[in-house]
Amino acid sequence: MPTSVYIGVDIGTTNLKALAIHARSSAIVAHAARPVETLSPKPDFAEQNPDQLWGLLLEAMTELDKELPDSVTIAGVCFSTAMHSLLAVDEAGKPLTNALIWSDNRAVQEAATIKKDHADLYQSIGVPIHPMLPLCKLAWFGRTNPRLLKRATRWISLKEYIWWKLTGRYEIDYAMAGATGLFNSPKGVWHTPVLTLAGVHTEQLSTPVDTTHTVPYNPPANGAMPGLRAGVPLVIGASDGCLANVGAGALEPGITTITIGTSGAVRRTSPRPIRDAQARLFSYMLHHGNRQQPTLYAVGGPTNNGANVLQWVAEKLLHLPVDEALKQAADIPAGADGLLFLPYLHGERAPLWDASVRGSFRGLDYAHSSAHMARAALEGVLFNLRRIDLLLARHAGPTRVIHANGGFAQSPYWVQMMADIFGVPVRLNASNESSGIGAAMMARFALAEPPTTLAELAKTVHFGQTFTPNPATVKGYQQQYKQFEALIGG
Template identity: 40%
Template structure:
């Protein structure tokens, strides 16, 4: 008997990954194809949609061919993708723009204006997407102002997943999950939000039709079916957003179960059985499906902060480690462990790339606070690691205020390779942290959603059996007391420094403009 498989396709920021899973969650085969982020001016971050489409096809083609070579039965293909992208399409289905991705900040002036208005607050409370340059709402306002000739020609405005599926099936459809991250979608009524559309200057007919995350496409265009090669009747499941699916793949599918992911950036997410928004606008509220809503916040500064410190202050050690084929991060962990918890009163505000949750301020800046003559380079290293966790913990606190107690945390991402860093999360939060062996993150979440859509599992909660806990980290009560004292200082720093950050950002922007 042929073994059944399902393929999860994750359309990411710099690559697309296709992963074949057994129905027990086992990874059978995977392929990844990369593409560049295009940036030709300050704040620009775009993808070539045709490059992304080709990456999807190439990755999927190689996985499908492997499955055929080993006589596996393909049950379906399910999708995940990054959120907040925008492509303007003409009436003939051709792109008028490249794909403007979440990292593009050119709409920051529009976002700031909306955020300060009563209408902006009202829109957030209904859409669940914080007002920020990442959101398609702000991007549309910017495009209308800065490129009116493109805006007026556009027949449709879509994201990258919708572009790929339009090419494959000829239909403009958007899943509730991706729609809920646009700032244009009412998460309580599951339709486009009239006030947001009016503000953006578009109407519902210019946006894809919203459908559940279990929606199934069939009848792939013949030229793609022959290339892959798969039967034209193979079901393709629309799936959801990468963040929501990462929670599904990380044991975080029940209320009160939080997932912390720290890679280059980071995120904290918890599940709820109904949508909720934060009157202080600190959190996002996105949709996994009609019964599962993901509340949380993303931070810009995760592993990128440690990498910055490595590249800036450990250049000689990094070069030596590369020459000896050693892991520089193992060395950094050993160095950080020589410093007492709390870095002897040195704090790091980790806003190197501005910040999303909980402050949502692109002008925020990083800084060290509390340095004295006795602090050495290892102190600054440990302070960076602790500062990242303090930033993550501030999102955990906001979540608990909105969604209720979070008794445990499931952790994954690149930081999970550092037991020191994960233990910091336990000690700072005062919560048990479970390290999960999550196979391929969002792609696995897409596969689980596909299994549910195809009735191969009876509920999303059934996926728990496929997710393994590799280690448990228990908080140290004494260190938690120390860290709580430091956190009480940490959380006061941004409000006190906000005006200074704005002035420094203004100086930097002006200098950049003069240089260009």
């Protein structure tokens, strides 16, 4: 057992996790997780209770503390959190609302209006206009509850709420700030014109800080966080997408991280932000540069349609458990005998950025079975991710290897399909906890003596199996991908 560990706290959409990694090897030595409940009180609403989330963090840290021997020292704690959440708090820090999370779609009207009337906004904020953005959610509050918009002392994310509970400070890291649609990342400041559009002012927002910003833990009189001694460094960290790149060891040119959980994302690490001419890609600051480490951005595109498509196939199409659905799909040849599936069951972010788009089968005929439909659905998810990858390649160069993680990585069959559709090797991380590992590694980067770089830390990431593409299958998929592109407008 190591004598020193770094803790990464990963607050995701479906699970809150806390893990401890060895201070030198980055190996996971302890882990705790709790499921997170999402509330849907109305159609298109998706909310989470911030105080319930705080309680889950206390539970997870209690379990982690029990797993670690008394002789182990916690060298630092760092935080990874899902992006785009928004809640209001009063002057005492008490929540006035639940948190609207990324999948909340109530601001569709506001997003459409902002996109139409402010087409040039993307160049400043670096993220496509979509209902997920706090910018659009604030505009929705301005239309439906203007008194609350003005009465709220602060508008913050779930991460900011947790950070305030721990430190008493309203601070937001550059990565999370970049995901609000309210922030000018290259300048590192709130973007004044868009604040006017959202109906808020800087005093209602947190202070932006770098992702390595550190505060010593000062336990409150009414109860300390389990396992944390006074003075232990708390590192603010970044968003889950940015830190997944770090935890996946994907910092070099040509390495693309692809995560498929409930949803999915294609990401690269870049020394500069990118701006797509059609506003289809995001750029979030991973670290503000200094002499030790140049500036880094996580660039790419997210999809709404990942393993949730597989769940739909299993439950609604085949009426089978997920593993049985995968087996049936595996019995069908690559290409599903010409059947194509547009996987837009939940609208879509990248590459379409259209919350109203829906899925469909194309080329369906009498010879196709439900197993063909299952195979086509899995291929459709990957075809859509491939389109994001090719779009990203125009700005950041081609992918030479994929570092893959997320729940889909538990299916060798689906991972091999990815290698064949993308035509490059797919390397699995040894753990699917890339965001949590990335958070713990960010703590090490911020605090280690002597100083180290993120590139050096990336070399400590542990990997599992590598899947190489089958040339014959790759050729067939190349032809079918052209048909997929033609269906969605090439």
